[in-house]
Amino acid sequence: MTLEADVIVAGGGSAGLAAALAAARAGARTLLIERQTKLGGMGTNALVHTFCGLFHPDVSQPWAWVNAGIPAEIGQAMMDRTGQTAPDLMGRVYVLRQHPSLYAQIADELCLAEPRLSVLSGTEWIDLQKDEKGWHLGIITRGERRTLHTQTLVDTTGDATGARLLRPSWCQQVEGSRLYRPAYIAAFHGVLGTHDDGWRLQTGAVIVRAIREGLLPAAAIGAGFRDSPFAGETFVTVDLEAGQGEWDPFDPTKRARMEQEGREVVLALWKYLRQQHPDFRPCPPPMLPVKAGIRETARYIGDYIITGDDLASSRRFEDEVALAGWPMEKRENARGPKFRYFDEPLPPGIPARCLFRQDAPGLFFAGRCLSADHEALASLRVMGTCMATGEAAGKMAVDFVSRC
Ligand SMILES: Cc1cc2nc3c(=O)[nH]c(=O)nc-3n(C[C@H](O)[C@H](O)[C@H](O)COP(=O)(O)OP(=O)(O)OC[C@H]3O[C@@H](n4cnc5c(N)ncnc54)[C@H](O)[C@@H]3O)c2cc1C
The missing domain is CATH 3.50.50.60 (FAD/NAD(P)-binding domain)
Incomplete structure (x- = not known):
């Protein structure tokens, strides 16, 4: 070597x-x-x-x-x-x-x-x-x-x-409190629909309603969808507050908690949308990243x-x-x-x-x-x-x- x-x-x-x-x-x-x-x-x-x-x-x-x-x-x-x-x-x-x-x-x-x-x-x-x-x-x-x-x-x-x-x-x-927020990104497969601005707004509205009803965690509010260059693959990005002013990217415990939260939110989104949004019905569990995104x-x-x-x-x-x-x-x-x-x-x-x-x-x-x-x-x-x-x-x- x-x-x-x-x-x-x-x-x-x-x-x-x-x-x-x-x-x-x-x-x-x-x-x-x-x-x-x-x-x-x-x-x-x-x-x-x-x-x-x-x-x-x-x-x-x-x-x-x-x-x-x-x-x-x-x-x-x-x-x-x-x-x-x-x-x-x-x-x-x-x-x-x-x-x-x-x-x-x-x-x-x-x-x-x-x-x-x-x-x-x-x-x-x-x-x-x-x-x-x-x-x-x-x-x-x-x-x-x-x-x-x-x-x-x-x-x-x-x-x-x-x-x-x-x-x-x-x-x-x-x-x-000022550090640019971390985010958790996962890949969804098999999402149907047009994925245009109207679709994104409508999907966002479904998520907001579920958060208000206590069916999704509040952190799901930051979820955004963007298509991959390959058909049938859509990435979801969930921006996380990560404890707001308490966020410290060099604290291993906070980092681990933020990644757990990212997984929790993405999998809750998958489960809820599969049940409640017809375009997500065929989706297998999302592919998770190796690590969360640190800005x-x-x-x-x-x-x-x-x-x-x-x-x-x-x-x-x-x-x-x-x-x-x-x-x-x-x-x-x-x-x-x-x-x-x-x-x-x-x-x-x-x-x-x-x-x-x-x-x-x-x-x-x-x-x-x-x-x-x-x-x-x-x-x-x-x-x-x-x-x-x-x-x-x-x-x-x-x-x-x-x-x-
Ligand atoms: C959620 C999110 C969304 C983003 N969206 C976009 C976007 O749409 N388009 C865009 O262009 N950019 C985007 N960015 C920004 C961009 O991804 C990063 O800022 C960019 O990747 C930084 O590149 P880098 O090479 O400086 O650092 P990194 O990509 O972070 O690479 C640093 C590398 O160093 C390695 N490393 C760190 N410490 C050690 C160590 N002690 N020993 C050995 N290896 C180590 C890491 O493992 C890593 O591979 C986004 C970032 C995030 C977090």
Whole structure:
């Protein structure tokens, strides 16, 4: 087993996948470590089923990739495998439906095609030390404790794990009442009906009535349905308050309770709708995710903290390494999103300084834990943008190695 690499990427979600591919393609011996058994992060294990942030925000124009490179490569691969020839236009944004199983397959194939890239799945990063020789990561891989050594580390865990393990003052987190809410997503099969806006409203009304009558848990109010790219499959997303101000995504007991609640609500919905809604009568029990969807935890404080105002004004930067394409989709409660759109339909830049700190040479971060304020995160956390910041961090990591 390779225990040394020029670049170690920790966390194999959208950002980590792109970072590892970029680093390996630029010639670095790269090791990607991932806690779960599948790559793709929330896009596979939590069943998040649309790619946002891949497209230019001007929907008065035909769709176009907002970032070339790995985001467009993965987006195109998903289109080819799902038979989609264009993204969906939803109000003021383009989105691409993606299938979690196919995302895992695309991720595997892209990684296997890179001879300099090794993947260690089933591997949890639990410790970090730094000395003059570089970074030393304590891991548990398939039950065994090991240490990995590298000059260059890219943290794409979504949780600013490196900062939390080594230097908590390098990261930031808003209070529990403002953290974007977690959600539980499951796949229903065989749901009949049109699934158009009218159908969704009518199904929503059935759910609200059942909650009022005490036949469904109150948390079912946040249930939203969206079709998969494949006929007969519909995803249901249930946003959860998760204890409101008491929510702490790093508290293992609260996390377990939230996941239990997600399962409880989804299965209660399935049981009730199967009995009371003719379109749900043929449905077998829903397919549950590996884990609940987590929208926000901790982020790094880099040399620049990009803000919601930077994004709203479509600000550009001399050192920008990627573009944002998605509006700020704020979900501080389980009653649906509040959007803040860019003032003009022009993509803002994301500076390199959001992906490192000068006082931590050889450490880069990207994806959901980049350096952004709470409002900017509501845009930059989407998977298309995470791929773009991940790719940029992977390239910067290789530049660092070549300067060492
Ligand atoms: C309910 C919900 C709905 C969403 N809807 C959309 C949507 O429609 N479209 C969209 O584009 N985005 C959506 N998002 C946002 C998006 O899914 C995430 O923000 C995005 O996946 C973040 O990518 P990432 O690579 O930064 O992190 P993640 O996808 O979270 O990946 C991080 C990876 O790091 C691994 N990891 C973490 N800690 C460790 C450790 N200590 N050791 C080893 N591995 C570790 C995790 O297992 C994970 O695989 C949604 C999110 C949620 C929760």
